[in-house]
Amino acid sequence: MAAETGTPTTLTLKSNDDELFSVAESAAILSVTIRNMVEDGCAGGVIPLDNVDGKTLASVITYMNGISAIPADEEKKKSYRDKFLSDKDFETLADMVLAANYLNMSCLMDAVSAKIAQVMEKKSVGWVRRKFGIENDYTPEEEAAVKEEHKWTFEGVETDDDN
Amino acid sequence: MGQSSSTSRPVSFKPAAVISPSVSESEPRRSPAGLEPDSGDVGYDYTLNLPDECLACIFHSLSAADRKRSSLVCRRWLTIDGQSRHRLSLNAQSQLASAVPKLFSRFDAVTKLGLKCDRRSVSIGDDALIQISLKCRNLTRLKLRACRELTDLGMAVLAENCRSLQKFSCGSCSFGPKGMNALLENCALLEELSVKRLRGITDGAAPEPIGPGKAAASLKVICLKDIYNGQCFGPLISEAKNLRSLKLFRCSGDWDKLLELVSVRIDSLVEVHLERIQQWPKNVNCLGSSISMDGKRIE
Structure with missing residues (x-):
């Protein structure tokens, strides 16, 4: 996939806080966004990633290198992803989900989403609002109406074989 | 790689998804030290x-x-x-009816639905079921529990509106063979049918036969529990040519003839599970090695 000019198969990525990273093209193209740029011949110089900061990009590149070194074995890839995300705090995860979306990396996106969901497990509405930095835009009446609707829904896990 | 030291953006660069410009163009309003989520302040909205x-x-x-x-x-x-939300489970008490319009406007992509009433309450009736069936035409799975007020009429309209059903399961309901037949006739994609304690069938002395209907060709699993006169499912079972699993739990009566028929007609059958059948079939050997009784395999 190297460009006609014989560019080495290493790409340079630049974070929005001007950190430069070298990464093997074969790993970087896990990002569909980057792959499209490579295919369009736009990846010759420095690739600016305006929505990703240096700290997050470093993490993403670690992931790119790690996962692309694993041969086509879904089990091993999954256990790599689990291990990779196991020590990440919420702020890092939130940054990663934005980065994964911006870079269009579905495997990272799914894994980080699941991890964030794990963090939200059994947490109060207020906690989630604070954690995500979301302002409550409900009126008290609306909020009460939604709660009223919830009385009709069951929370239990649906199984197919209960009696 | 030094051919371009400028930071100009490649022309073809496109972000993977729409990014709100007001945020992407400005620095995040977050201090490097990070947001302190428990401080009570609402800071940078991560989801913006x-x-x-x-x-x-x-x-x-x-x-x-x-x-x-x-x-x-x-x-x-x-x-x-x-x-x-694709999967929804609702308390199917009669008062649910008034909440149906709002609930199903909100959850407009439901394909798997459970309607469960507790045994002591009055369940939703046909009107509510019909309303739901109109809102959820793409339903692939439906589970009814103790919805005793539902009749053949409601079931018939449901069957006409929700023809994509692949799994249907009902327990302690009171509709009868007509409702069941409407379902089997309309839902040509039905793969799993599970019926437990269907009162409308057990009431009559000589119940109407059930099946085969269009669903007979698609059904892979039939499971009957606690049904008197379960033999009325005979036409369905014997015509279900692609059936892989037949399970009968605590179903009274004589199953000999039907099981013999099944063994001859259905090649794909891999599992027959019989549990606490009152009268053991005499001729179990005709079913080959696929049969188990009370969990034990018959060799």
Whole structure:
């Protein structure tokens, strides 16, 4: 996939806080966004990633290198992803989900989403609002109406074989 | 790689998803030290530049209880949760009827639905079921529990509106053979049928035969529990040519003839499970090695 000019198969990525990273093209193209740029011949110089900061990009590149070194074995890839995300705090995860979306990396996106969901497990509405930095835009009446609707829904896990 | 030291953006660069410009162009309003979520201040909204699909992706990994709470976070989350919810389980007491329009406008993508009433309460009636069937035409799975007020009429309209059903299961309901036949006639994609304690069938002395209907060709699993006169499912069972699994639990009466028929007609059958059948079939050997009784394999 190297460009006609014989560019080495290493790409340079630049974070929005001007950190430069070298990464093997074969790993970087896990990002569909980057792959499209490579295919369009736009990846010759420095690739600016305006929505990703240096700290997050470093993490993403670690992931790119790690996962692309694993041969086509879904089990091993999954256990790599689990291990990779196991020590990440919420702020890092939130940054990663934005980065994964911006870079269009579905495997990272799914894994980080699941991890964030794990963090939200059994947490109060207020906690989630604070954690995500979301302002409550409900009126008290609306909020009460939604709660009223919830009385009709069951929370239990649906199984197919209960009696 | 030094051919371009400028920071000009490649022309073809396109972000993977729509990013809100007001956020992407400015620095995040977050201090490097990070947001302190427990401080009570609402800081940088992490989800602002996250497209709906990504939030939906997170919601899909949440349990039902956590999803419920998430929908209370803000209006946007409510909308996304509603649109991305495929599986819903509702308390099917009669008062549910008044909440049906609002509930199903919110959850407009439901394909798997459970309607469960407790045994001591009055369940929803045909009107509510019909309303639901009109809102959920793409239903692939439906589970009814103790919805005793439903009749053949409601079932017939449901069957006409929800022809994509692949799994249907009912327990302690009171509709009868007509409702069941309407379902089998309309739902040509039905793969699993599970019926437990269907009162409408057990009442009559000589119940109407059930099946085969269009569903006979698609059914892979039939499971009957606690049904008197379960033999009325004979036409369905004997014509279900693609049946892989037949399970009969505590179903009284004589199953000999039907099981013999099944053994001759159905090649694909891999499992016959009989449990606490009053009268043991004499001729179990005709079913080959696929049969088990009370969990024990008959060799």
